[in-house]
Amino acid sequence: MHKQATGEEGRLLLGFIWKYRTLYLLSIPGILYFLVFKYVPLLGSVIAFQNYNLFAGFGGSQWVGFEHFERMFQHYDFLRILKNTLVLGALDILIAFTAPIVLALLLNEVRLVLYKKIVQTIVYAPHFLSWVIVSGIFAGMLSPTSGIVNVIIGWFGVEPIYFLGENSYIRAILVGSGLWRDVGWGTIIYLAALTGINPELYEASEIDGAGRWKQTLKITLPSLLPVITVLFLLKIGDFMDYGFERVFVFQNPLNITDSEILDTYIYKAGLKQMQYSYATAIGLFKSVVGLFLLVIANALSRKATGESLY
Amino acid sequence: MIRREHWSRKGFLAANYIGLTGLSLTMLLPFLNVIAQSLSGAAAIDRGDVMFWPVDFTLNYYRYVFDDISIWRAFGITVYITVVGTLINLTFTSSLAYPLSRTEYVGRKYVLLFILMTMIFTAPLIPQFMLMREIRLINTLWALMIPTAISAFNLIVLRSFFAQIPAELIDSARMDGCGELRILWSLMLPLSKPALATVGIFYSVTNWNKYMDALYYLNDRRLYPLQVKLRELLINDDLVDTGNLPFDIASQSVQGVQMAVILVATLPIIMLYPFMQRYFIKGMLIGSIKS
Numbered sequence: 013m014h015k016q017a018t019g020e021e022g023r024l025l026l027g028f029i030w031k032y033r034t035l036y037l038l039s040i041p042g043i044l045y046f047l048v049f050k051y052v053p054l055l056g057s058v059i060a061f062q063n064y065n066l067f068a069g070f071g072g073s074q075w076v077g078f079e080h081f082e083r084m085f086q087h088y089d090f091l092r093i094l095k096n097t098l099v100l101g102a103l104d105i106l107i108a109f110t111a112p113i114v115l116a117l118l119l120n121e122v123r124l125v126l127y128k129k130i131v132q133t134i135v136y137a138p139h140f141l142s143w144v145i146v147s148g149i150f151a152g153m154l155s156p157t158s159g160i161v162n163v164i165i166g167w168f169g170v171e172p173i174y175f176l177g178e179n180s181y182i183r184a185i186l187v188g189s190g191l192w193r194d195v196g197w198g199t200i201i202y203l204a205a206l207t208g209i210n211p212e213l214y215e216a217s218e219i220d221g222a223g224r225w226k227q228t229l230k231i232t233l234p235s236l237l238p239v240i241t242v243l244f245l246l247k248i249g250d251f252m253d254y255g256f257e258r259v260f261v262f263q264n265p266l267n268i269t270d271s272e273i274l275d276t277y278i279y280k281a282g283l284k285q286m287q288y289s290y291a292t293a294i295g296l297f298k299s300v301v302g303l304f305l306l307v308i309a310n311a312l313s314r315k316a317t318g319e320s321l322y
Numbered sequence: 323m324i325r326r327e328h329w330s331r332k333g334f335l336a337a338n339y340i341g342l343t344g345l346s347l348t349m350l351l352p353f354l355n356v357i358a359q360s361l362s363g364a365a366a367i368d369r370g371d372v373m374f375w376p377v378d379f380t381l382n383y384y385r386y387v388f389d390d391i392s393i394w395r396a397f398g399i400t401v402y403i404t405v406v407g408t409l410i411n412l413t414f415t416s417s418l419a420y421p422l423s424r425t426e427y428v429g430r431k432y433v434l435l436f437i438l439m440t441m442i443f444t445a446p447l448i449p450q451f452m453l454m455r456e457i458r459l460i461n462t463l464w465a466l467m468i469p470t471a472i473s474a475f476n477l478i479v480l481r482s483f484f485a486q487i488p489a490e491l492i493d494s495a496r497m498d499g500c501g502e503l504r505i506l507w508s509l510m511l512p513l514s515k516p517a518l519a520t521v522g523i524f525y526s527v528t529n530w531n532k533y534m535d536a537l538y539y540l541n542d543r544r545l546y547p548l549q550v551k552l553r554e555l556l557i558n559d560d561l562v563d564t565g566n567l568p569f570d571i572a573s574q575s576v577q578g579v580q581m582a583v584i585l586v587a588t589l590p591i592i593m594l595y596p597f598m599q600r601y602f603i604k605g606m607l608i609g610s611i612k613s
Contacts, residue, residue: 034419034502042418049469050440056449134346140591142531144549148556148584150351158577160355163370204607257534282448295446
C-alpha cells in the first residue's frame, strides 16, 4: 500500500517536472557553470596532497600526504607571511568593519535631507574605482617629490618621506586606502536597517527622558545588532582573505616584508614559480582556517546573541 | 538640565556636520588633485605647487595618452569584455534566477544551497588555473568572461526580484499559451528592468575593473585590458628603467602622464555614476536582506 502510494507520488512528480521541463532546462547552463567553475576546482585541491606533475596529471602524480603542509610551516618566510595576513585581517575587522557602523550612525543624525544625499553620493563613489586606480591615486598623493601629502607636511618642516618605499607605512596605507574606497559603501546596509526601526520606540523613550545618546545605546544599536552580527560573521569567514588585488597593487620590493600576504605569495609560488602542489596546500590551509573561524564565530554568536548565519 | 542637554545636542550636531563635510572633502580632494596634476606643467608638479587647481595649464599628457596605440588597444579590450561579458553575465544569471524564483521548480532549495556553498568554500587559485588550462581558456579573452559568468550575490538579487512578481501574472500568461521562454523574455525581463539594471551595473563595473583574472590567465600582452596596462604605467620605475617614455623626461612629468591615464580609465565610470546611483542602493538592499 505504502509502496504504491510513493510510486504514484513519484509519477505525479515526474509528470509535474515534465510539465515544467522548460524551467529545468533553462536552469541547466547556470547549474553547470557552478559545477564546473566552483566545484571542479574544489575537487582539484587534492593536488595539495600530491607531488603534482604536469605531464602525469592527477592520476599519475605521486601522493605525498601532508608533506607540503609541513614544508609550509617549516619555511621561515611562511610564518612572516601568515603573520602579515593575520595582522591585516585583524586591522580590517577593528577599523574597516566598525567605521561604516559609526558613519551610518552619524549620517542618521543628519536631518537636512539634501545635505545627507550629497554626502552619501560622495562617499559611495570611490567604491566603484578599481584597486589599480586607487593605488595610482594614493601613489600620486604619497610621492616623495610631488605628492600632496609630502607638500603639506613640508609646510611644517618635515622632510619628504617615501611612504610606499618603507615597510613601516604599508599597513597604514593598505588600511587607509581600503577605508577611503569602501567606508561609504559599507554604510548602505546599516542605513537601510536604521530606516526600519519603529519611530514609536524613540517617541516612547523621549517621554521617559532619554537623550539622543541614550537612545542610540538603548534603541539604535540593539536594532542594528542582527545586521552587524551577520556581516561580522561573514567578515570572520573572510579573515584570511584580505584580497590579492588590493595588496598586490601597492606592493613593491621595498615594502614586501610587511605587505606579502598568503594570497600574493600563492600567486608567486604557484603561477610564477610553478610550485603547483605547494601553492595549493597554502590555499587549502587558508580556506580551512577561514571555515573553521566561521564555524566557531557562528556558534559563539548563537550562544551570545541568538543570531547566526545557519 | 534641559538647557545643558540642548546645548550638548547642538554641539554634537555642529561637530557632526563639520565631520561629515570633512569626510566628503577627503573623498573628493584626491580626485581634484589628480585632475589638477594631469593638467599642470611638469615643473610645477615637480616643485609640488599643484594642489587642487592646474598650474601652467597643459594638455600634453592627454596628448601622449591618446597617441599611445597600446593604451587604445587596452581600452578597446576593456570595452569589449565589459559589453560582451555583461551580456553573458545577464543571460546566464537570469536564465538561472528565473527558474529558481518559481515554486514550480521542485528542489530549488537544494540548488540554492548548492550555489550558496560556493560563497563559503572557494577553491584555491592553482586548481582554478589548471581547470582553465584544461578547457583551453588561457590566453583568450573568454578567460575574463566565462569563469565569472554568474556571481552568486547578483543571482540572489535577481531571484528575489523575480520572486516578487505575482504568480497570477505568470499563470495568466500560461493560460494564454505562453511557453516559459516566452514568459521570461516578454513578461519577466521587461517587468524586471530596475533589477536587471542594478545587476547589470554591478557586473559592468566588475568587468571594467578586471585586473586579477587578466594577471592570472593572460600571458599575451596584446590581450591586456586597461587595468593591467594602467598598472604598468603606474609603476614609476618600470617606465623610467625600460625607457618606455617616448618623450624627454625633463619636459614632461611622469606623474602627469600617470594622472592623465587614471582619469581616462575612470571617466566612463564617473560619467555613469549618476545613472548608476538610482539603482545600486536598491539592488544592494534586495540582495542583502534576502541573503
